[in-house]
């Protein structure tokens with residue numbers, strides 16, 4: 001029984017992007033990551049995001065809350081690579097770029113743009129625990 005099916009999108013087998021060998025989950029000093037089973041011939045390692053290896057990390061974009069890198073997900077949004085560490089930040093995708101996020105100056109959570117009786121305003125995403133709001137000034141909170 002050595003027939004190995006090619007990995008599919010739903011398969012738990014993740015192939016090395018360089019040599020196509022299966023990746024194996026490893027745990028290092030900096031937390032979990034994935035290493036190529038072709039090691040030491042192939043030294044490819046990938047970041048672990050939510051239990052899966054990812055090559056989709058973009059160095060340019062950082063989580064506005066914990067400053068870890070943001071990862072583009074299928075379905076037009078970005079999520080924080082600190083997801084498995086408890087950071088649940090997701091940002092909408094705007095033409096391949098994570099939408100700019102603004103933080104509540106009181107509690108540090110993200111602000112959400114809302115449409116109220118008197119027009120747009122920014123409210124804390126921790127509402128009702130935090131009831132901080134800011135008025136809208138050219139599509140950003142007026143701190």
Ligand SMILES: [Zn+2]
Nearest residue numbers: 016019036042
């Ligand atoms: Zn490899």
Ligand SMILES: [Zn+2]
Nearest residue numbers: 063066080087
């Ligand atoms: Zn984060």
Ligand SMILES: [Zn+2]
Nearest residue numbers: 104107124130
């Ligand atoms: Zn707040």
